[in-house]
Amino acid sequence: MTQSTPDSKVVRWGFIGAAQIARKNWKAVRMSGNGVVAAVASRDAARAEAFIHDCSMEVPPVVIGKDGEATLARPVAFGDYQALLDRDDVDAVYVALPTAVRKQWVIAAAKAGKHVLCEKPMAVHADDAEEMIAACRDNGVEFMDGVMFDHSARLPSVKEVFADAQRFGKMRRIQTHFSFCADDSFESGNIRASAELEPHGCLGDLGWYCIRFSLGAANDELPIAVSGRAVSVYDDGSVPSEFQGELKFKNDLTAGFFCSFRCVNQQTATVTGDRGYLTIDDFVLPFVDAESKWQLHSHELQVDNCRWNFGRHTTYGAVAEHASGEADSQEVRMIRSFGDAILNGKSNDRARDIAIKTQRVLDGLRRSDAENGKWITL
Template structure:
């Protein structure tokens, strides 16, 4: 098993898969300060070569030399996933493969002593996810799913607002919406409409973030029960293209979400208390800016005989954080945080635990949909 030593300054990354999102993480590794991309694997080595070429044009790569120093050099293109996993110059793998095949390669990487950052949703079923995490723990490697907003500095700041009894009060409701409007070729050409490759459709691709945000807002608690329905479907009726879900927690808190491949771009979250509510317009992918923002609201309805006044009382909040591609961006924080756990040999138990919880909620929502929206107890 080859891993970075405690004295290492860099995590040597291997990318498995050349998906579009991997390009963003290529730059995140480059900006992290503690990682380098050592190799990229694709079943077609020419695709790996093209990926390396294109990414290098924007973010010139570095590799670690024999002295442990990072120097400008080109990562290796590999035509076989297992060959990349077996390399001695890889400490961690980033897996950007379709959901249907992730389990195999997460387990293979874990058995080879490689730490795993995995795209979401992490698995087809929660049982598979349990096996994946078990393999990582048995082999002493870290696991994290690729939810970038988990690492935004906005979330700790928002948590402070939610803890303010005067501004927010007791949490009552969480509502999220994540959608984009796919083009006419999406259903026939995109793997997210394929039952074979991405069986969860929009629920796995978009709803994963909605579920995760709700769990985060509640302190990583699992709901007591969930109900879900696919509103529209692809691929013979098995792949959700629009989905709505409800989560009930054990203290009268509820959460709801809607995700869709058929509605305009929207990434909104609302958390409502009995004294005020908080809104985020870009909870997954921040708007282009040097700040991550939110708004707090305590609107007031005043009634005096024939006069009805609904007063707006809104305050703005923000943290300094670039939207993407800079050292303080959420995807760079994700890579850096993962790297710190590896280099310092500290366990990040929350990363694996919250991924499993998200998968369990997703599974229960699929079961509910199959049973016509029946409430499923977790």
Template sequence: MTQTQNSNRTVRWGIIGAAQIARKNWKAIRMSGNSVVAAVASRDVTRAEAFIHDCSIEVPPVVVGEDGTATLMRPEALGDYQELLDRDDIDAVYIALPTTVRKQWVIAAAKAGKHVLCEKPIAVHADDATEMIAACDEAGVTFMDGVMFDHSARLPAMKHSLADTQQFGKLRRIQSHFSFCADDSFESGNIRANADLEPHGCLGDLGWYCIRLSLWAADDRMPVAVSGRSISQYDGGSVPSEFQAELKFDDDLTAGFFCSFRCVNQQTATFSGDLGYITLDDFVLPFVDAEAKWQCHTHDLQIDNCRWNFGRHTQAQSVWEHAAGEPDSQEVQMIRSFSECVLNGSPDRRASEIAMKTQRVLDALRRSDVEDGKWTSVS
């Protein structure tokens, strides 16, 4: 099916799945300046109606005309995903469904000529992801996963810090940690602990970001081998609830991460060079602020006979960027840049390539886990 024709400069979005994260993207679409929510679909139309009602109270949906006039526009609630895809007033879809059903609806969206923003992890296996992306390529539509920090102004600025050969030196180690402490009802009541819906557990929900950050720091190069182990599991031992991983790259660069549903909320990363190191305290969800920050460290140890001084030398860096819900925040930048691809008719190939690389690393880590952490090549 050919792509939906849109003669104006506003991308008309359909949201498939009324997940909590979709509420954040509802606001991001509203704040983007080039997008509007046209419809929301859930398995139960009453749930779609409730989603629209609740989001509209906080963030009323509007469409802005060429003369700058804003008009209230209430999206339509639907109880069928295919019905949304068949609509002529939808250009792009945000798919917030469980991992095990994403393949079906990504491929259906591509066949309907809709551009696809997909929650992560994008698939159960890399083979499924390959089919999904191939369907989007064949249809000439953009495929992107919903990693918001990819679109932050902080990452390009941090690359300058990593490239500082005088203060940082050569990158040798990447270490990240992403966790939150789930409550007692999580294992029995949350889909992220259910093998039939989210088989990758914390590795797919949290580790996806750690993998992505490691690939970013390595300039999108793939590791040559990985080792991963589940520390604890849900659903009879099949769903990781805590996971640790190691990645080896081809130039002695290594990366490691830990992700968990059992530890306090932590989103930290360290990039170690041979001269200095960089720390980041909030790499997934920035702390509430109007700046996104990181720290560069070049501490030195001075030893002279009985005198031992470990000198602190830390320089704070930042970019002006709101944490969330503002035109410059990372989730709004994600929607805006995605929509620009739609409006310009130029699919973002890097977006699908990096999503596929992330999936391949995740797959290799699951294979390693089955073999008790054996070093495994990334195919």
């Protein structure tokens, strides 16, 4: 059970870091129905003020009173992270800092009694991640990493397909691809190409989602071994700009992925059974729509002497769910779910467990790459 439960009826959020993704989560807090942004801290107060100003122009931060009236509640800006953590009117923090400094501030937040939603990858090494989780557990606060698709209404429906012995059969292979083509300024101007700030490069930024999807499809089981190679790196030779990985699970299930800062936008997942295979074209960030979709295929080859007919047999599935910025979208579900755990004092053990497993797989892949793709036992 969580020990730190706020006195208020909503979770009062503090944002640590003003990264671009934090703007999306600003709106998610507003749409969640159980949270409000109370404070924002950045490298300096002016940067935090600018973030609050820009976000407020599009999504004014409000608190809904018991009478149903909305009251404007402008967050306080800080140029010091610890000053935000020292406030009594902050219940939870969203940590959107570079990976290299997340450990320090997640542990500081836990010691301050703040629940922690942390951007991914959660740490540089699995040992660091274990320390972060231990600090949260020891201080009675919740921890979750910011994988939005984990909270999509699509995933439970897709898992029902995986369990369908007639249409899907036994799961044999998981394959994911997540990429975008960075511009010419990316290597010199973006922290995701920085060995000092984001040492895992595309593997941490994009591969984390591929690993997480594979673990989820495999019922959260940890692979027994992994192998990975950086296909290309940035000039310092240590930050992957393209990475490919392989995961071996028990029962002969395998998974593979490719992630890249050099290929066109693609977010595809294919899960193959011995009777059918399921495809998702947008497994990380759903296409703009009011539905999240997938396809199930069971194509059939018929051979009759000189005639070879490969018949298409595809069915389409969907759940009602907006892609972004609505009460039912996956990032809002993430914030709401985290808030519910805090407000109801119910610990989310799965959130901690799956984050650690993802980090352990990432660590194994980096070790494998350093040893020329050697299989690493986890």
